[in-house]
Amino acid sequence: MVPISAYLIVGVALFAIGTVGVLVSRNMIVLLMSVELMLNAANLCLITFSRSQNIMDGHAFVFLVLTIAAAEAAVGLAMVITLYRNRETINIDRFNLLKW
């Protein structure tokens, strides 16, 4: 018997690590992977609540989130490829043309 708060704490910890990755990482691919990690942390919390309430709607939500994660990865990596082709780097500090 594992309390559900333990699963939620794990999900929140993964989300916080994803936040650190988004804030700290300068590599655009690692940044996209951190976003994927945050989506997965939300999925873990959805599954946990679905189990604790004993209704399965959370599983359907997880499927929709997985679809969005796949679409986000495809479009994000296409943008990475285009940026690398134009600027020869994926360091996000170099992409500062719109920065005031």
Add this chain to the structure above:
Amino acid sequence: MSLDLAIFVVSSVIAVFGAAMMIFQRNPVASVLYLILSLVAQAVLYVQLGAAFVGAVLIIVYSGAILVLFLFVIMMLNLRSSEDLGENSPPIHRFVKYFISILFFLELAFVIRVSVGAGSTTTAGIETSTDGLFGSVESVATLLFTRYLYPFELTSILLLSAIVGAVIIARRATADELPMKPDTPAEPISQNLNEGHE
């Protein structure tokens, strides 16, 4: 220590460890491999929560397709892991970022402890023996094709637009679209279509 608790502790430690190692690797290939490790451990947690089918989909779709797409892009770009990735930023910036994230984690953990952890003894424990149809393929499919049929169909439009968008974005401009350089030979588009393959 019961078996459930042991499985939970081991897999959650592996999940958090893999996630933490992911963001501190300089080599992006190592980051992808650590993320796969973390996802496999999270799939174990899913199975423990009775979501066996979703856990299998997590391994197949995430580790098998999405992260392999990441690996394809890393290999294709031929990234130098020694590239300067911002380690020379002032340490106060990094400290502020870690501090904000830790504060965020503590805040959410506090909310969970207040709202879920204390008092609610009815939902405090999860029986990990799955009862009947919970989490099976049949019940997930029944939900997706009855109550969530409309959002499920909308995801097909989302995936279609993502495919078209990825192909358009990653495509190299052809010669007739570059009036400034008429000497540029036309690139075969079929070479670039592979980039939006996912």
